[in-house]
Amino acid sequence: MAQQPDEAVVVGVDGSEKDGRAVDWAAEEAAATGCGLHVLHCFPLQAEGLGVGPEIDVDELGTDTVERCRARARERHPQLEVTSEILLEDPAVALVRAPHHASAVVVGGRGLGRISGRLLGSVSQKVAARAHGVVVVVRDTEAVPDGPVVVGVDPGHTDLRVVEFGFTQASRLAVGVRLVHARHVRGDGLGDPRLRRALSAAAEQQAMALAELAEDWAVRYPEVAVDVREVARHPVEALTAESADASLLVVGSRGRSTLAGLCLGSVAHGVLHECPVVAVVRVR
Template identity: 35%
Template sequence: MTNPFDPVVVGTDGSEVAARAVTWAGDEAAHRNRPLRIVHAVEPWAPASPMLPPAVPPAALCEAGRRILAAAHRAARERHPSLEVTSELLVRSPGAALREQAEGAFEVVVGHRGKGGFASLLLGSTGLHLAGHVPGPVVIVRGEPAWAGGDVIVGVGPATVDEAVLDHAFEAAALRRARLRVVHGWRLPMITDTGYPIDMRDAEDTVRWELHRATAAQRKLHPGVEVVEDVVRGHPVAALAGMSHSGCLVVVGAHSCTGLGALRLGSVGHGIVHHAHCPVAVVRPRS
């Protein structure tokens, strides 16, 4: 169970992409009845010598950061007047700042690109590593996102389904009153090891039944959520990215092996972050 007072944390660098992330995070916090925390990181200057402590950033950068935070804070309160909003300027590297903030957060939200800092962090291996190691979900906001108004899409494999990933997806769908699409992408050989052809229809029916069984517990907890199982022949990234056109959120797990075609996190995570048409939530599995 998460603490109901844990905030939704969003990083901003003042870019338009970051502003959309702040808007999405504010909607998320308001619908979940959680506070919103907006943070901006200012890199400390490197010391002239390794033996010296880092120098403080120049006052101009700190002042610019405060203006960025003030604008984001004002926009969030105008959109949700009753929302509890706090903001903080952090003298840290963006990665260190996000890891620090994530320890006491329900989830961390960032834009998919920007002028630097938080918004550029999640485009490479650093962000995917962060998503797998911080306690809560990491949400990468893409495009012109709407918090609701489309399907919630979760990528799973029947043999590797994690309850934390499904719980997040079902809860997100219930909050949005959205349909949940449970997606499994696969690429099977046309024949078995014994040389006999595979009955693709039977194979797909078997996988779909396994997906239904894997989500049985969450269906009982969320009886009002409409669930559709999609078994897609093809690359899992292509399957999820294609469905994200009609989605409001894609949820994937931060596993070493996602279960979507047995691809490693880096491959699937990078693909979805770069090609999804809606926000992507990367959820750490329960240990």
């Protein structure tokens, strides 16, 4: 077992069926970027009050799980450098810490409904909410391999790291990028013509900013076809619908540092329970 190498792609595993898709995605990313793959397996025994006696060998407990994941990654990428680590620690805590030295952290997520998923407080949800850097949540629903990379944007307010990650992934996968701007328009109070004019002017400015954003990144990545969608729906609904045929959905999140933040229903947390593969890019 080895400590996490710098800039590796870290995949968190727990021995369940959802490990498979997460390991596949992480291995593909590590091989494509030339980074190593680090398999991280945690036992939260102390956190659950079970205690650990000297007769328990933690490495021995997790060896089978880790070796299965290593073998799966190397089956597709024989030259990939794969390290592993087994910790006696809460998985969410370890995975939140991992991005400080990783290029990305990948975790599996079960296909739970939106409400039940939030109440359960899954590891994937906690990591996506708190971790810095890029967290990719791979659910047990298969994505469209040759589908576009969908990037949720808000013209004038989108962190460029979110867009850059989306275009980098699209270039690597040889697919297009779909920039989606969702405008959640409220219907109350629009009888006043001044409000209608103000909303119309704001929408026109956002459309211009979105077009400029698309043109700018099309120049940077000429090999990537760019599609622009403006949708008058709630952002979670819009991104879920627009990513139905996508290989990856990329969103930015400012995150929250408290458990209460997990219950507030941000766009990032909303799409985590709806879309097969979501990359959450933490922004300031």
